[in-house]
Amino acid sequence: xxxxxxxxxxxxxxxxxxxxxxxxxxxxxxxxxxxxxxxxxxxxxxxxxxxxxxxxxxxxxxxxxxxxxxxxxxxxxxxxxxxxxxxxxxxxxxxxxxxxxxxxxxxxxxxxxxxxxxxxxxxxxxxxxxxxxxxxxxxxxxxxxxxxxxxxxxxxxxxxxxxxxxxxxxxxxxxxxxxxxxxxxxxxxxxxxxxxxxxxxxxxxxxxxxxxxxxxxxxxxxxxxxxxx
Numbered sequence: 001x002x003x004x005x006x007x008x009x010x011x012x013x014x015x016x017x018x019x020x021x022x023x024x025x026x027x028x029x030x031x032x033x034x035x036x037x038x039x040x041x042x043x044x045x046x047x048x049x050x051x052x053x054x055x056x057x058x059x060x061x062x063x064x065x066x067x068x069x070x071x072x073x074x075x076x077x078x079x080x081x082x083x084x085x086x087x088x089x090x091x092x093x094x095x096x097x098x099x100x101x102x103x104x105x106x107x108x109x110x111x112x113x114x115x116x117x118x119x120x121x122x123x124x125x126x127x128x129x130x131x132x133x134x135x136x137x138x139x140x141x142x143x144x145x146x147x148x149x150x151x152x153x154x155x156x157x158x159x160x161x162x163x164x165x166x167x168x169x170x171x172x173x174x175x176x177x178x179x180x181x182x183x184x185x186x187x188x189x190x191x192x193x194x195x196x197x198x199x200x201x202x203x204x205x206x207x208x209x210x211x212x213x214x215x216x217x218x219x220x221x222x223x224x225x226x227x228x229x
Contacts (some may be wrong), residue, residue, distance in 0.1 A: 016139035038068055040116030041086060043079035046071040050111070053144035064139035065118055069149075070110040077105035080129075083116040095188050096157045097131050105129075111145065113138065120146045125227060127151035143170045153202040153223040155216075163226075164199050173207035175226045176200045176219035184216075201222055202226035 004032055038047045047068035055062050070076035081102050088094030094212030105121060108128070112119040121129040127146045132138035143151075147170055154172065156163040180195035199211075200219035204226040214222070 045076045045079045053148045056160040062140035063137040065113045065138045067111045077102045080110040087131045110228040127154040146203045152227045155200045157196045158199045159196045171203035174211045177213045178216045178220040225226035
């Protein structure tokens, strides 16, 4: 069991090639998927532009970002993981972003900005591994785009209320809490971040009136049920 993970606009990018797909279209080009090559963290990966999402109600410092969905495969998973590792280095709350094994990311939809300094992953409707490097101010852009792409649940550390409040402005509600357990603490967890609860959150029209404490697996299941309610 893991303690938590942190945590569709005009396309960007240049160059690339077209791959026909009669079921979809990109930015006014019906019937075409416009894949482009990204060079991030020393890797070259093919990706599909998905554009940027509106940032209504977000802080002024939040910067709009255009995102690309990486093609599935080992190289994309490694590139995403390396971008995440680089972005979290030296950040005070970096340890609150869970870094998964490459094999896990191979089964996810992975999204990055063109420079690879902001991104997120979707495992079905679960949002994981949200990150934005120092100076990018891209956290809100990442979550807004994630919701646009189908994110409906997540779990995060409640460090002085910061992350739950951050996700709340994108429509996520607290569903259940999990008390800190040293046994599941990340290896690099700094003492100055304390021993925060884990909060399972979901996009739902029927959030609970009170948020109960439970075990981690039960919290995740409660978030799944809330999405379906």
